[in-house]
Amino acid sequence: MDFSLNDEQLSWQNKARDFSNSKIKPISVPRDQIEGGFDPFDWSVIEEGSKLGFRTLAVPKEWGGPGTGFVTQALVMMELARGDSAICKAFSQNWKWSHLIVNACNEDQKNRFLAPFIEDHRYMLGRGITEPNAGCDNRLPPKSDPKAGYRLKAERDGDDWILNGVIKESPGCLPTTH
Helix, strand or coil: CCCCCCHHHHHHHHHHHHHHHHHHHHHHHHHHCCCCCCCCCCHHHHHHHHHCCCCCCCCCHHHCCCCCCHHHHHHHHHHHHHHCHHHHHHHHHHHHHHHHHHHHCCHHHHHHHHHHHHHCCCCCCCCCCEECCECCCCCCCCCCCCCCCCCCEEEEECCEEEEECCCCECCCCCCCCC
C-alpha cells in the first residue's frame, strides 16, 4: 500500500507551511501577550489565509470551495498549528461545520449558509452551546441526574423558532451575527 502524498496534498501542505512561517509565526507570541477580549484575534491573517483557501478547505467544489479530503485537511492543520494553534483552530473550526452543512442540510439551508461563507472572508462557522451549567462536553446527561444537561428550549412560533435559554460562551466562535 502506497502512503505517499499526492501532488494536491503536497501543494496544500507547502502552501500552509509557507503561510504559517511568513504570516502566523511572526505575530503569534506578541498577539498572545495582548490582554482582553478579542484583541488577540487578527482578522488580517484570517482574511489572507481565507483568500488562500484555508477557511473553506472542506467545502466541496460544487459549492465553491477547494473540496479537499480529510488527509489534506490534517496536513494543513498540522502546518498552521506549527505557527499558532489558536489561529489554526480559527480556520479548522469551519471545516467540521462545513461538513455538517453539506451532509445534513437541505438545499435551502446550504444556500443560506454556504453562499455567504464562501463570499465573505470574515464569515466564520461555529456554535453556541456552552450553558452556565452544561458545557460543550455535556451532551448526554446521566439518567441518574435529571437536572443535568442542557436547559435551552426551542419552541415553534408559526414559521419561526423561539430559543429560550442562556449561552454563556461559544467555544471557537467570535462575535457572531446569527
